[in-house]
Amino acid sequence: MKSLTEHLWFNIPSRRGFENITTTVEALVKKSGVREGLCLVNAMHITASVFINDAEEGLLEDYDSWLEKLAPHEPVSSYLHNRTGEDNADAHLKRQVMGREVVIAITQGRLDFGPWEQIYYGEFDGRRRKRVLVKIIGD
Amino acid sequence: MKSLTEHLWFNIPSRRGFENITTTVEALVKKSGVREGLCLVNAMHITASVFINDAEEGLLEDYDSWLEKLAPHEPVSSYLHNRTGEDNADAHLKRQVMGREVVIAITQGRLDFGPWEQIYYGEFDGRRRKRVLVKIIGD
Amino acid sequence: MKSLTEHLWFNIPSRRGFENITTTVEALVKKSGVREGLCLVNAMHITASVFINDAEEGLLEDYDSWLEKLAPHEPVSSYLHNRTGEDNADAHLKRQVMGREVVIAITQGRLDFGPWEQIYYGEFDGRRRKRVLVKIIGD
Numbered sequence: 001m002k003s004l005t006e007h008l009w010f011n012i013p014s015r016r017g018f019e020n021i022t023t024t025v026e027a028l029v030k031k032s033g034v035r036e037g038l039c040l041v042n043a044m045h046i047t048a049s050v051f052i053n054d055a056e057e058g059l060l061e062d063y064d065s066w067l068e069k070l071a072p073h074e075p076v077s078s079y080l081h082n083r084t085g086e087d088n089a090d091a092h093l094k095r096q097v098m099g100r101e102v103v104i105a106i107t108q109g110r111l112d113f114g115p116w117e118q119i120y121y122g123e124f125d126g127r128r129r130k131r132v133l134v135k136i137i138g139d
Numbered sequence: 140m141k142s143l144t145e146h147l148w149f150n151i152p153s154r155r156g157f158e159n160i161t162t163t164v165e166a167l168v169k170k171s172g173v174r175e176g177l178c179l180v181n182a183m184h185i186t187a188s189v190f191i192n193d194a195e196e197g198l199l200e201d202y203d204s205w206l207e208k209l210a211p212h213e214p215v216s217s218y219l220h221n222r223t224g225e226d227n228a229d230a231h232l233k234r235q236v237m238g239r240e241v242v243i244a245i246t247q248g249r250l251d252f253g254p255w256e257q258i259y260y261g262e263f264d265g266r267r268r269k270r271v272l273v274k275i276i277g278d
Numbered sequence: 279m280k281s282l283t284e285h286l287w288f289n290i291p292s293r294r295g296f297e298n299i300t301t302t303v304e305a306l307v308k309k310s311g312v313r314e315g316l317c318l319v320n321a322m323h324i325t326a327s328v329f330i331n332d333a334e335e336g337l338l339e340d341y342d343s344w345l346e347k348l349a350p351h352e353p354v355s356s357y358l359h360n361r362t363g364e365d366n367a368d369a370h371l372k373r374q375v376m377g378r379e380v381v382i383a384i385t386q387g388r389l390d391f392g393p394w395e396q397i398y399y400g401e402f403d404g405r406r407r408k409r410v411l412v413k414i415i416g417d
Contacts, residue, residue: 001140001279001417003314020193036142037276038179040316040381046331046391053185053231058219062228063235066210071344080168080336089340092331096341098235100330103179103242103381105274112272114183115306122287133390135383137315137416138276139140140279156357176415177318191378192324192370197358201367201375205349237374242318242381244413245282251411253322277415278279 003138004032004136007044011127015073018060019121021050021132025104026111028134036108037138041119042101044131047091049098060120066122067094091124098122106138143171143275146183151265154212157199158260159272160189165241165250166272174248176277180258181240183270186230188237188261199259207232207264230263237261245277282310282414285322290404293351296338297399299328299410303382304389306412313387319397320379322409325369327376327400338398345372345402359379369402376400384416 006028008021025041041050053059071093076082078090102119105112121132140188145167149158164180180189192198210232215221218228244251260271284306288297301317319328326343346417349371352358357367369398372397 001314003417005314005383005390036140036144038177038274040383042381042383044395045383046392051235053235054220056220056223058222059228059231062218062220062232066232070209070348076336079340081332081334081340083336089337092337093340093344096329096331099238099377101381103181103240103371105144105179105181105272105301107274112274113142114270114272116185117183124201131392132393135316135385135390139142175279175283177316177413190374191332192374193359195359195362197361198367198370201357201359205371208313209348227279238377242320242379243405244283244318244320244411246413251283253324255324255410256322 001036001106002032006134008132009129010121011129012123013017015040015126016064017123018124019064020055020118025119025134029106029111029136032136034106034136035139037106039104039106040135042133044133046128047088047095049095050102050132051098051120051122052102052117055118067097084138088125094124140276141171141173145273147271148268149260151262154265155203156262156265159194159257160260161258163201164258164273168245168250168275171275173245173275173277176245178243178245179240179274181272183272186227186234186264187269188234189241189271190237190259190261191241191256193255194257206236227264233263279415280312284412286410287407289407290401291402294342295401295404298333298396298401300397303397303412307384307389307414310414312384312414314417315384317382317384318413320411322411325366325373325403326408327373328380328399328410330377330380330395330396330399331350333396361399366403374401
């Protein structure tokens with residue numbers, strides 16, 4: 001069994017933002033030499049997500065306003081977590097809706113994707129360096 | 140390491156619907172010959188889900204009305220994504236709540252399930268052909 | 279390929295509750311002897327979750343009240359599922375928000391975690407014995 005482990009670094013300049021990481025993950029699959037296997041991509045921080053959806057700017061804005069409705073940032077004092085001195089409780093909630101990780105099939109050496117699947121890093125408490133893990137296993 | 144890759148096709152006749160795919164996936168596990176491993180089942184389209192829950196008709200209706208409350212289809216114009224000419228922004232949101240994929244353990248040649256676990260395809264923008272990927276790896 | 283399969287048992291004394299299972303899962307990774315691979319941890323019951331987030335009591339209470347807002351337990355009669363004689367439809371919904379499973383990379387014989395990642399069992403319909411599955415595969 002082959003395996004590859006890589007960390008991707010991010011520093012999103014605003015509190016929230018989305019970044020398409022599909023090309024980077026595809027290159028790592030190629031580098032791994034795995035022809036048949038699985039590729040795990042997960043946020044290593046608990047106020048961020050990795051998810052698969054559409055590379056369409058309007059939709060990314062829809063996600064942002066929808067998440068802000070489901071788990072608003074303000075009032076900061078409405079969350080018990082923020083009594084610790086943090087102001088990011090909403091980011092912990094938003095991340096649960098969007099998910100921590102994706103697992104993607106590798107078939108014949110490539111990500112086995114449908115026509116519109118794109119891998120996104122979703123940041124809900126940015127303005128600092130954070131990591132994503134890519135783990136590939138297979139033959 | 141053994142592996143098996145199969146695509147399942149769906150054409151749900153309404154906008155939204157659920158289909159139990161447990162028996163199909165179980166048959167693929169048997170076909171793979173894998174005794175110990177992992178089975179990934181994921182929607183290949185970004186307005187559909189694969190999830191595990193109960194085979195109970197009332198609950199499926201509860202999911203449908205709950206998702207419609209969290210991310211309503213109407214008014215279509217309230218979503219930026221729909222400016223592209225689509226009317227399915229809500230489907231992209233609903234799919235994030237229900238998830239893209241499940242990963243299931245294979246133990247002694249079978250899906251290692253609790254008493255009520257059933258695998259479902261969840262469609263949120265149907266009336267066209269769409270696919271699910273089943274990827275099995277192990278020994 | 280090595281593999282290990284273990285079931286963890288829980289009996290949360292209240293309807294809802296959270297339990298940190300990180301240390302238990304870490305010990306199973308060590309026991310498996312896997313150095314490079316994947317670790318799947320999933321609820322085997324469809325009214326419970328396994329998720330990764332912060333070991334902070336305030337946040338766990340925030341999750342509880344947020345989930346109760348998104349999918350309230352009462353009125354029990356508002357859910358079709360509860361016509362079966364159950365009163366746990368809300369638990370099936372809450373579990374979809376928090377997720378069924380996590381997949382964690384194993385690197386150099388350890389869970390490959392960011393600084394604050396902790397594995398939690400989330401119970402939404404407790405007061406009875408329920409199980410979590412840990413499946414580890416790799417070399």
